[in-house]
Amino acid sequence: MIIFLEGILEEKNPVRAVINAGGVGHEVIITLNTYEDLPSRGTKVRLQTHHHIREDAEILYGFSDNSERDFFVMLIGISGVGPSLAISILSGLPLYSLRAAIADEDVKRLSSIKGIGKKTAERIIVELKDKISVLSVAEEKSKSGSSSKEERVLNDAVLALVALGYKNSDAYTAVKRVLSENTTDSPVEEIVRMALGSI
Numbered sequence: 001m002i003i004f005l006e007g008i009l010e011e012k013n014p015v016r017a018v019i020n021a022g023g024v025g026h027e028v029i030i031t032l033n034t035y036e037d038l039p040s041r042g043t044k045v046r047l048q049t050h051h052h053i054r055e056d057a058e059i060l061y062g063f064s065d066n067s068e069r070d071f072f073v074m075l076i077g078i079s080g081v082g083p084s085l086a087i088s089i090l091s092g093l094p095l096y097s098l099r100a101a102i103a104d105e106d107v108k109r110l111s112s113i114k115g116i117g118k119k120t121a122e123r124i125i126v127e128l129k130d131k132i133s134v135l136s137v138a139e140e141k142s143k144s145g146s147s148s149k150e151e152r153v154l155n156d157a158v159l160a161l162v163a164l165g166y167k168n169s170d171a172y173t174a175v176k177r178v179l180s181e182n183t184t185d186s187p188v189e190e191i192v193r194m195a196l197g198s199i
Helices: 031-035 066-076 083-092 095-103 107-111 116-126 134-144 149-163 168-179 187-196
Strands: 004-013 016-021 024-030 044-053 058-065
Touching: 004 024, 004 168, 016 044, 024 031, 024 044, 024 083, 031 083, 044 066, 058 083, 066 083, 066 095, 066 116, 083 095, 095 107, 095 116, 095 187, 149 168, 149 187, 168 187
Parallel strands: 024 058
Antiparallel strands: 004 016, 004 044, 016 024, 044 058
């Protein structure tokens, strides 16, 4: 199994890259996000890879970081989502936005990606919502500067409930319900107490 590939970037376009590793040109199928992270041609590059083996072909899928590769692996584990569709999904939205859409159970946003219908979007949410780390979503929102006060309270309260042993999805739903009925000015501890009463 090929876990990563390091070499000279010979070719690149929004869907594929060719990397010269030890005198051998390796074609790697990439996402749009990875394409944007690639250096200029002729320079050294390292991609995290997923080596997909079928009866009729061996295909390398490349990612600029482990987070995107791990998400790709989770996607292809879902019935009806193959590698090509997983690449389309990862190219359709930034990874942070995908995670947030799944955590928010935002079927409409996922369905806006080419090749994703409502049923597939719903299946992705059902399969992945408990695997998505609320903490990682919060961290990425914070890095992107898009974390509002309500989102910070939401994430802190959900993390507290998860630490108490509740599932991400149950904790998220309960906190969302409490926040919709109360002000975000309430302390996180109070939000958690109210959420506990509704789980």
